[in-house]
Amino acid sequence: MQTLHTLAELRAALPQPRSCAFVPTMGNLHEGHLSLVRQARAHGLPVVASIFVNRLQFAPHEDFDRYPRTLARDCELLQAAGCDIVFAPDEAELYPEPQTFKVLPDPALADILEGHFRPGFFTGVATVVMKLFGAVQPRVAVFGKKDYQQLMVIRCMTAQFALPITIEAGETCRAASGLALSSRNGYLSDSEREKATELARALGTLAKRYRSESTPLVELEAQALDGLRAAGWQPDYLTIRRRSDLTVPASAAEALVALGAARLGATRLIDNLES
Numbered sequence: 001m002q003t004l005h006t007l008a009e010l011r012a013a014l015p016q017p018r019s020c021a022f023v024p025t026m027g028n029l030h031e032g033h034l035s036l037v038r039q040a041r042a043h044g045l046p047v048v049a050s051i052f053v054n055r056l057q058f059a060p061h062e063d064f065d066r067y068p069r070t071l072a073r074d075c076e077l078l079q080a081a082g083c084d085i086v087f088a089p090d091e092a093e094l095y096p097e098p099q100t101f102k103v104l105p106d107p108a109l110a111d112i113l114e115g116h117f118r119p120g121f122f123t124g125v126a127t128v129v130m131k132l133f134g135a136v137q138p139r140v141a142v143f144g145k146k147d148y149q150q151l152m153v154i155r156c157m158t159a160q161f162a163l164p165i166t167i168e169a170g171e172t173c174r175a176a177s178g179l180a181l182s183s184r185n186g187y188l189s190d191s192e193r194e195k196a197t198e199l200a201r202a203l204g205t206l207a208k209r210y211r212s213e214s215t216p217l218v219e220l221e222a223q224a225l226d227g228l229r230a231a232g233w234q235p236d237y238l239t240i241r242r243r244s245d246l247t248v249p250a251s252a253a254e255a256l257v258a259l260g261a262a263r264l265g266a267t268r269l270i271d272n273l274e275s
Contacts (some may be wrong), residue, residue: 001079003086007135010048010087014136018164020046020085022138024129027051027088028068028183029077032173036142037081039170046084048136052094056102057124068186087136094131102127105153109246113259114149114270117236122153129154133163140166146173146180148259148272149246172272174200180271187267195232196264199271202228202238203258207275210240211252228262235262243274 004010014020021040025033033049040047051074058064075086103126109115110122133141143151155167173181178197188196206224210217217240224238238260242249249256259272 001075001083001086003075003088005088005090006093007089010085010135013085014046014048017137018139020048020136020138022132022136022141023047023049023083024132024141024143025049025051025074026053026067026183027074028070028186029074030173030181030183030185032144032146032170032181034077034081035173036144036170037078037083039168040140040142041082043140045139047082048085048087048138049078049083050132050136051086051088052128052132054124054128055091055095056099056127057121059118059120062118063184068183087132094128099127103130103157105157109149109156110153112149112246113237113239113241114261117261122150125150126153126157130157130161133158133165138165140168142168142170144170144172145272145274146182147270148257152246180269182269184267184269188264192265192267196269198228198231198233199260199262199264199269200273203260203271203273206238207240207256207258207273210256211275217248233262233264235260236268237261 002013004013021043023036023040037047037049051071053067055064071088078086102123105122105126115122143154145151151169158165158167175181178200202224206220209220221239225235228235240249240256240258241247243255243257257272257274261270
């Protein structure tokens, strides 16, 4: 496996466009990331994984400076998972000057849910992914369903810019307890980690109630939020949306996804369950 740090090295290693499968990450890897690498490997192409903590998608009060950087460990895990190239640029390499040109996603998709509580987040995500797509020029790129709204933003961006890249979704990996794997789980104490499974359970209960009861969705969502607050959480949202566009569903007969974000202690967690 090669570990490359500059665009020049990457271009020399990948002289032909559409010659690889790509998994972009911010590092601090876990089994969820590695499952995406193995999924990318199934295409029979060289697999490139990027490791870059993208300042553009962090608000000033968020955890950019303390986000774990674990490059040596990450490279060991990626090599064992079958990765061929790790692209790990520093900030000056990827942003040699202030990034004044940015990709602005459709507000109808990007300014709701995560985008409402983290203004500018999806502009930062879309901008860095577009830059990485230009650098790697993959045939296929794999993103996890754990970040459901992000996956939709990237799919829409790729389609609207007619990029010759197939976007694949990887299923969310969970611990035996049901907790969705996340790099930020490392911030949780042992007691918080046990309690963190309540978020997925709340989403499952919300989805089940919407399918089986006649109670208006807005009331079900309010009750779900109250339940998490009573359990010691600080929720941002718990909601049911259409899988196709994340709009509010007209009926329980549609293909749906329950999405939620909530803070447990100092750690903000997100999760979703398709139903």
